Amino acid sequence: MSKTIFVLNGPNLNLLGTREPEIYGSDTLDDIAGMLEDRARLLGLEVDLRQSNHEGHLVDWLHEAQATGAKAVLLNAGAFTHTSIALYDAITAIHTPVIEVHLSNPHAREAFRHISYVGMAAKGTIAGFGAGSYLLALEAANRL
Ligand code: DQA
Numbered sequence: 199m200s201k202t203i204f205v206l207n208g209p210n211l212n213l214l215g216t217r218e219p220e221i222y223g224s225d226t227l228d229d230i231a232g233m234l235e236d237r238a239r240l241l242g243l244e245v246d247l248r249q250s251n252h253e254g255h256l257v258d259w260l261h262e263a264q265a266t267g268a269k270a271v272l273l274n275a276g277a278f279t280h281t282s283i284a285l286y287d288a289i290t291a292i293h294t295p296v297i298e299v300h301l302s303n304p305h306a307r308e309a310f311r312h313i314s315y316v317g318m319a320a321k322g323t324i325a326g327f328g329a330g331s332y333l334l335a336l337e338a339a340n341r342l
Pocket residue numbers: 209210211274275276277278279299300301302303304311
């Protein structure tokens with residue numbers, strides 16, 4: 199098994215830094231990638247971080263995680279979290295552990311964010327700690 203952790207990000211997360219900073223913080227996705235790479239190096243892991251606004255890309259990358267023997271996937275599916283049976287099916291179709299990640303705490307927000315198809319299939323969920331959610335999820339992936 200490889201030491202690679204896929205970090206997959208869904209729609210609108212390319213706008214981190216300027217998108218509703220009062221909810222999502224001021225770190226950009228590049229800032230988060232840098233933090234993850236620093237921590238991964240200390241843990242002897244490698245990070246492959248990607249972002250897409252297209253649901254099918256996330257499905258393809260989940261398949262790729264399994265095909266390439268990735269150790270785990272950290273998945274922040276953005277709003278697809280709450281809508282995507284395709285992501286639910288992709289997570290259940292692969293053996294690679296998937297950890298659901300959110301910057302905000304969806305359960306403390308609008309009712310439509312309280313359902314998570316990703317969370318129904320994921321190994322576990324880390325949410326509500328801003329950019330720190332990704333670092334905590336990396337630690338969790340390392341312990342698997
Ligand atoms: C999010 C939470 C989702 O409800 C929202 O649609 C996002 C970001 C988060 O990281 O807090 O796009 O996944």
